[in-house]
Every structure is written in C-alpha cells, then in structure tokens.
Amino acid sequence: MSDISSDLVLFNELVEVLINEEEQxxxxxxxxxxxxxxxxxxxxxxxxxxxxxxxxxxxDVIVSTPKTATNLFFNQLFGGRQSKAVLxxxxxxxxxxxxxxxxxxxxxxxxxxEIIRQSCxxxxxxSKSNGTFPTGGSMSNYMALVMGRDAKDSHxxxxxxxxxxxxxxxxxxxxxxxKNASFAGIGRDxxxxxxxxxxxRMIPSALEEQVKKDIEDGLVPTYVNSTAGTTVLGAFDPIxxxxxxxxxxxxxxxxxxxxxxxxxxxxxxxxxxxGLERSDxxxxxxxxMLGTPLTCxxxxxxxxxHLHDSFSNDADYLYQTDGDxxxxxxxxFQCGRRNDALKFWTLWKSVGTKGLEQIVDQQFDLANVALxxxxxxxxxxxxxxxxxxxxxxxxxxxxxxxxxxxxYENKITVVGFGxxxxxxxxxxxxxNANNEKVDILNFFKVMEEFAAKNPNLKxxxxxxxxxx
Ligand SMILES: *Cc1c(COP(=O)(O)O)cnc(C)c1O
Numbered sequence: 149m150s151d152i153s154s155d156l157v158l159f160n161e162l163v164e165v166l167i168n169e170e171e172q173x174x175x176x177x178x179x180x181x182x183x184x185x186x187x188x189x190x191x192x193x194x195x196x197x198x199x200x201x202x203x204x205x206x207x208d209v210i211v212s213t214p215k216t217a218t219n220l221f222f223n224q225l226f227g228g229r230q231s232k233a234v235l236x237x238x239x240x241x242x243x244x245x246x247x248x249x250x251x252x253x254x255x256x257x258x259x260x261x262e263i264i265r266q267s268c269x270x271x272x273x274x275s276k277s278n279g280t281f282p283t284g285g286s287m288s289n290y291m292a293l294v295m296g297r298d299a300k301d302s303h304x305x306x307x308x309x310x311x312x313x314x315x316x317x318x319x320x321x322x323x324x325x326x327k328n329a330s331f332a333g334i335g336r337d338x339x340x341x342x343x344x345x346x347x348x349r350m351i352p353s354a355l356e357e358q359v360k361k362d363i364e365d366g367l368v369p370t371y372v373n374s375t376a377g378t379t380v381l382g383a384f385d386p387i388x389x390x391x392x393x394x395x396x397x398x399x400x401x402x403x404x405x406x407x408x409x410x411x412x413x414x415x416x417x418x419x420x421x422x423g424l425e426r427s428d429x430x431x432x433x434x435x436x437m438l439g440t441p442l443t444c445x446x447x448x449x450x451x452x453x454h455l456h457d458s459f460s461n462d463a464d465y466l467y468q469t470d471g472d473x474x475x476x477x478x479x480x481f482q483c484g485r486r487n488d489a490l491k492f493w494t495l496w497k498s499v500g501t502k503g504l505e506q507i508v509d510q511q512f513d514l515a516n517v518a519l520x521x522x523x524x525x526x527x528x529x530x531x532x533x534x535x536x537x538x539x540x541x542x543x544x545x546x547x548x549x550x551x552x553x554x555x556y557e558n559k560i561t562v563v564g565f566g567x568x569x570x571x572x573x574x575x576x577x578x579x580n581a582n583n584e585k586v587d588i589l590n591f592f593k594v595m596e597e598f599a600a601k602n603p604n605l606k607x608x609x610x611x612x613x614x615x616x
Contacts, residue, residue, distance in 0.1 A: 248477025285406025377408025
C-alpha cells in the first residue's frame with residue numbers, strides 16, 4: 149500500500165507533467181469555479197482507487213492548478229521557483245520532524261538557528277537577539293503585537309489588559325493588523341491608521357501627533373507596525389524617523405518586511421530599511437522575495453527575553469532534555485511545527501549570501517525594465533515609484549479591474565489590480581527572479597495584443613459612470 153520508493157517514481161513522473169505543462173500552458177487551463185466538481189473527480193469514496201486512475205486524476209488536478217512559477221504569473225507577492233529551496237522543502241517533508249525539541253529535530257534546530265543568527269547579524273541586532281519561524285507574515289505581525297502588548301502591560305498575560313492599549317500602523321499596511329488587534333484583545337477600534345505621504349510611506353509627524361493626542365486622552369500608546377514594502381505600492385516606511393518617536397514614548401516598533409524585507413541582503417537596496425537595528429522586532433518572508441516555497445516567514449526579536457516572556461509555557465511531557473536554547477518550542481506559537489527553515493537553508497547554503505543578493509537585485513532590475521517601458525510609452529499612466537518591485541499602471545484608459553479579469557479568464561497572463569488613495573490600477577509584481585528582461589517585455593506585449601483584439605474592454609470613464 150505505502151511504498152515511498154514507488155511513490156517517488158510516480159512523483160517524478162508527475163513533476164515532469166507539471167514542467168511540461170508550464171512550458172506548453174504557462175497559464176493553466178482554468179476551470180470555472182461553479183463547474184469544478186463536474187470537471188475533475190475530486191470525490192472521496194469508500195473503496196480504493198486503482199493506480200492508473202489515481203495517476204490520471206492527479207494529472208488532471210496538476211493540469212488545471214494555477215501555475216505560479218511561470219513567466220506569465222505576476223499576480224501575487226510570490227512567484228517563480230528556486231529549485232534548491234524546493235529540494236530542501238521536499239527533504240523536510242520526507243524527514244517530517246517537528247521543530248519543538250532537539251530530541252525530535254536534531255540538527256534541524258541548528259539549521260533554523262543559523263538562519264536566525266545570520267539574519268540578526270545582517271540587520272545589526274545585538275547578542276541578545278533571536279527569533280523564530282512563524283506560519284507566515286500575518287502570524288509574524290501577530291507575534292510582534294503580542295510581545296509589544298506584554299512589554300507594555302505586564303499583567304496582560306495573566307489578568308487581561310488593565311487599560312486600553314493603542315496601536316499604530318499606516319493606511320497602506322497589511323490587513324492582518326486589523327485581525328491581529330482583535331485576536332490580541334486590543335480591539336480593532338484601538339488601531340490608529342496613520343496617513344501616508346504621496347509615495348505611500350507613513351508620515352512620522354502624523355504618527356507623533358496621534359501618539360500625543362492618545363496620551364492626553366489617558367490612553368496607552370503600545371505598538372507601531374511599520375512596513376518595509378507595502379502590499380500595494382511596495383513603499384518603505386522611514387524607520388529612523390519612526391524609531392525616534394517609538395523610543396521617545398516607549399512604544400514597541402515592529403517592522404513588517406513580509407514583502408520586501410529581504411532587501412537586507414542587497415548592498416544596493418538595504419538603505420531602504422535604514423534604522424532597522426533600532427526596531428524591537430522585524431519579520432520577512434523568504435517565500436516572497438527570495439522565492440522559497442510557501443511558507444517561510446522569519447521573525448527576529450532584538451531582545452529574545454520578549455519572545456520567552458510572551459510565548460513560553462512549561463510542558464513537562466514535551467521539554468524533557470537538552471535545555472531551552474535547543475528546544476525551539478519554547479519560543480514559538482504552535483506546538484507541533486513544520487520545518488520551514490530547511491528550504492531556506494538549502495537555498496542560502498547553495499548560493500551564498502551573495503546569491504541571495506542577486507535574487508533581490510534581479511527583481512529591482514526587472515522593475516526598472518518595466519518602469520522604463522511604461523515611462524517611454526504615452527499609452528501608459530504610471531502610479532508607482534522608483535525602488536519598488538510593484539509596478540502600478542493603467543493602459544489606454546482601460547478599466548484595470550476589467551482588464552486583469554479578462555486577461556485571467558482568457559489565459560493570457562495572471563496579474564492583479566490594486567488601489568492607492570482612491571486610484572485603481574494594474575499591479576505588476578516583478579518578484580520572480582527567474583524572469584529576465586524579455587519576460588517583462590513579453591508581459592506588455594501579450595497584454596497590448598489582447599487589448600487590441602478586444603476593443604470593447606470597459607474604459608475607466610465608463611466604469612466611473614456605472615458606479616455613480
Ligand atoms: C504578504 C504580506 C503579509 C502577510 O504574509 P503571509 O505570509 O501571507 O501571512 C504581511 N505583511 C505584508 C506587508 C505582506 O506583503
């Protein structure tokens with residue numbers, strides 16, 4: 149029944165199918181959602197399925213699953229495939245450790261700690277720093293918020309909060325801040341959304357003004373979530389200026405670098421996170437800019453005491469040997485925890501820190517290709533800014549929502565839309581470091597050809613009329 153060797157043969161065969169599909173159909177055959185259960189046999193049945201049928205249904209699933217590693221996928225803040233990271237993740241699945249104790253994870257503990265140690269060194273956190281691998285960027289934000297809460301109100305953990313705690317983030321920050329405020333017992337109404345400037349960065353003076361007002365009102369400013377790479381525009385909040393304020397008022401500063409925090413690896417772009425060493429915590433997603441498989445999120449904490457204070461719990465049945473430094477469950481949210489570190493380690497080990505830098509720089513190079521193209525073509529309006537890998541634009545007044553949907557439904561290319569200060573636009577993300585200049589130019593080519601063949605695509609002016 150269960151034989152890993154023969155299943156790995158099948159696995160290789162299926163991967164061949166996938167790679168062939170990616171070449172032949174870079175945008176997968178799309179099944180309309182309401183036809184899904186008729187199109188593929190996804191049913192689970194009483195009886196076993198014979199091998200050939202089993203293989204056939206797996207192929208069906210692969211063929212129609214959206215292809216995120218191809219040169220026509222620009223929809224999300226991830227894409228492409230770093231094969232050395234895939235190798236590590238496949239090994240992690242087969243090894244199937246849980247990261248909570250040295251007893252069951254062995255050297256995998258050292259692998260995780262080495263990534264954390266190197267990352268802390270790179271950003272200038274000192275000898276008291278440490279970190280962990282949460283389930284993603286949203287969870288990293290959550291862990292940071294809980295640490296900030298506990299640092300401000302030491303009874304919050306045991307008795308619940310004694311006063312309303314106030315937290316701050318920019319209007320452009322990730323939506324997990326909203327959910328996390330409710331999960332952490334802070335309350336969504338206690339978030340202050342600070343205005344951003346014309347290029348999407350939090351305005352420090354507006355932050356300070358709000359902090360002062362809250363103090364006057366007898367409230368407790370507790371936590372600032374700043375962003376290194378906002379989800380839509382890829383903007384970087386000015387960390388040094390924000391740190392001046394958080395230090396002055398004793399507020400926890402978290403830098404959410406889920407999207408673009410990996411600029412720490414680039415000599416050319418790390419200036420975008422100047423002041424990062426002054427933060428209390430910082431998170432980044434290796435599954436975004438660095439191209440590892442999902443999910444691979446790292447949170448670093450300037451003083452590991454906070455990680456212990458907020459997340460450790462004694463459990464005699466679990467922590468029986470080896471001491472706290474090797475029993476990583478003492479600083480994680482989960483109990484059983486998947487090994488997300490190995491895939492990042494195999495990538496980093498094989499390409500070196502210089503290789504990670506190249507991966508990051510390539511994305512900015514591709515962004516510049518797109519920016520140059522848009523700027524030299526009067527049919528385009530540009531809405532994003534330099535030093536961002538989110539290229540936001542509109543083409544010939546075509547309604548971006550209609551355009552992106554039509555491109556997807558017609559299997560031309562997969563790209564999304566976004567909005568900033570009320571303006572909606574197409575958002576092209578150049579995060580796939582496997583791409584080259586030709587792939588970016590090809591995106592514009594296929595989009596323009598599609599638009600030319602479909603002159604009836606809704607125009608922006610019409611869209612406004614319809615809404616009014
Ligand atoms: C993607 C993103 C997140 C969420 O990360 P997940 O791993 O998807 O939970 C948080 N913050 C920012 C700025 C992001 O871009």
